[in-house]
Amino acid sequence: MLQASNKLMIHEFTYGKLADEIEKRQLGQIVEQCFIGSPSDTEPYLNRIGVDNFRVIRQAKEVVGGLGLLPMGQWYGGLCVPMTGIAAVGIAPEHRGSGAAIALMQNVVRELHESGMPLSVLYPATQRLYRKAGYEQGGSYCSWEIPTQSIQIIEQPLPAIPVALENFEWQKLYQQQAKSNNGNLERHQAIWQRLMQPDEKETIYAYLLGSLDQPQGYIIFRQRRGENESYLVVRDWVILTTAAAKSFWAFLAKHRSMVNKVQWRGSVVESLSLLLPEQTLDPKFVERWVLRIINVEKALAARGYPSGVESELHLEVQDDLLDANQGKFILSVANGRGEVTRGGKGEMKLDVRGLAPLYTNLFTPQQLQQMGYLQATESAIATATALFANSSPWMPDFF
The missing domain is CATH 3.30.1050.10 (SCP2 sterol-binding domain)
Structure with a gap:
């Protein structure tokens, strides 16, 4: 059986977990360079995912690349399927084109199979590499934008109740929505932490739609200023009823005096748009994540x-x-x-x-x-x- 702690030879490469603090620093430097980060970003990121959840590829005992594993789940047909997300795949620039990337991916696929994992998902910088390891387009990641003035929904059936992030179990409400949507995650705790932790210069606002004891949805958002416009950026949302959907739009429309545009992430086939009087929303970007049947x-x-x-x-x-x-x-x-x-x-x-x-x-x-x-x-x-x-x-x- 393949064990990640063992070193496995793939041509001139060896694969395994991080061996010590030296290798952790080497991987951190690779991640910083690949993703245009800084030490202040990388150290918390490695710790949030967990050092034991990183894998590296070595050449002549030197770490030349690595990735992170996020064990979680993904909903299909109303059932949650165990899935491992692959994050931060990076190869040092001087070793790109050497075969290190495909060796890394082939090894991690074999490891996941030996562990009994059914699925793996990642966001590709280049599809060609991951297709060589058996991944293919699986679903969409889409960001929408709408001028706040154009929402024009006044009726708000449910109150929007401000709640401190730490005072509500957001995961339980999120799961009710996720199970109805193919591809939605049973989120890893690192994803929840990123959603709930603001950057230094921003405030995160959270509102329940409905009552505290029987909420029908929520909105978690931040606000930011651009050069010429201001934005309300929805970090996370849940809509469980028609009343919650109407209240979602009406609450956002109330920001129109100071906020020019609202941005949120949703489906390419966005059902929330059905309630808008006109189709004034625009997709800001659409990406595809890839999935591997392990x-x-x-x-x-x-x-x-x-x-x-x-x-x-x-x-x-x-x-x-x-x-x-x-x-x-x-x-x-x-x-x-x-x-x-x-x-x-x-x-x-x-x-x-x-x-x-x-x-x-x-x-x-x-x-x-x-x-x-x-x-x-x-x-x-x-x-x-x-x-x-x-x-x-x-x-x-x-x-």
């Missing part, structure tokens, strides 16, 4: 499926890195849950990359077949369409 059997069995569908999907998967993922599988679905067994007819053929956007529902089976990501019979396409039909996958978090 364990085919566990990943397919752990997610949820439509409760009214009872069917079998016969898959044949190719995975050049993980032999255990190769071969034929039968996904049997009933009562919203899946069961996976070996064997079957292999009516849908795809590699592990093609399985990722099918699994998350980023693209339909028809679209994936059209782009050459899978080959399947008409009946297999119809079955997969029914099994993986759900909301477009997204997350409001970057890591």
